[in-house]
Amino acid sequence: EAGVAQSPRYKIIEKRQSVAFWCNPISGHATLYWYQQILGQGPKLLIQFQNNGVVDDSQLPKDRFSAERLKGVDSTLKIQPAKLEDSAVYLCASSLLWGADNEQFFGPGTRLTVL
Amino acid sequence: GENVEQHPSTLSVQEGDSAVIKCTYSDSASNYFPWYKQELGKRPQLIIDIRSNVGEKKDQRIAVTLNKTAKHFSLHITETQPEDSAVYFCAASNSGGSNYKLTFGKGTLLTVNP
Numbered sequence: 001e002a003g004v005a006q007s008p009r010y011k012i013i014e015k016r017q018s019v020a021f022w023c024n025p026i027s028g029h030a031t032l033y034w035y036q037q038i039l040g041q042g043p044k045l046l047i048q049f050q051n052n053g054v055v056d057d058s059q060l061p062k063d064r065f066s067a068e069r070l071k072g073v074d075s076t077l078k079i080q081p082a083k084l085e086d087s088a089v090y091l092c093a094s095s096l097l098w099g100a101d102n103e104q105f106f107g108p109g110t111r112l113t114v115l
Numbered sequence: 116g117e118n119v120e121q122h123p124s125t126l127s128v129q130e131g132d133s134a135v136i137k138c139t140y141s142d143s144a145s146n147y148f149p150w151y152k153q154e155l156g157k158r159p160q161l162i163i164d165i166r167s168n169v170g171e172k173k174d175q176r177i178a179v180t181l182n183k184t185a186k187h188f189s190l191h192i193t194e195t196q197p198e199d200s201a202v203y204f205c206a207a208s209n210s211g212g213s214n215y216k217l218t219f220g221k222g223t224l225l226t227v228n229p
Contacts, residue, residue, distance in 0.1 A: 004158075040221070040222070041221050041222070042119075042121075042204045042206070042219030042220050042221050042222050043159065043204070043217075043219050044219070045216045045217065045218075048216060056215075056216055091158070091159070101146075101147040101164075101166065101208065103149075103161050103164075104161070104217070106158040106159045106160070107158060108157070108158050109158060
């Protein structure tokens with residue numbers, strides 16, 4: 001089966017600019033996750049969708065980050081305006097069912113550099 | 116919320132030796148503990164997981180042990196090979212409660228020297 005797709009793979013922007021990332025999960029996967037992975041650290045969950053509804057966004061900096069999953073398939077994550085500390089790899093993952101004990105399949109990530 | 120500590124941060128072994136990575140967690144309600152392997156520049160991939168109703172699980176050269184009383188779990192890799200070189204992440208979650216999200220450790224960079 002095809003894996004989780006993400007684009008772009010790399011993005012360089014200046015602080016205060018806006019950026020958007022796109023994710024296409026594995027077909028049929030109901031749950032979609034966005035993680036932020038800062039260099040040298042483990043992934044940190046930003047937001048979790050069950051179909052097109054938000055299940056958990058408690059760690060999403062809502063003053064600058066937003067995400068949506070229209071129609072319960074693709075998802076976009078936006079940062080506006082970006083700060084230097086947003087430099088990280090943004091990973092999208094999906095799982096067939098809801099619940100953290102379902103295997104999560106990760107995409108290749110988008111490496112964001114904020115100058 | 117859950118806090119996961121992982122040690123060591125780096126580990127270097129000779130090919131054929133065993134490697135052990137240890138994690139501790141803070142939320143006694145956590146009941147699901149996966150391990151992910153991330154090769155340089157690639158995506159994390161699940162290699163093994165364990166649920167709180169068992170104390171040990173094996174899959175060929177890898178095994179995970181869980182001590183619920185002490186709130187720690189470990190990854191054991193035997194007969195290490197150069198292709199085992201990667202960053203390994205442990206994680207924990209309470210799959211049946213409100214804290215169902217995975218909380219990851221900071222990772223262990225394993226280097227297997229030929």
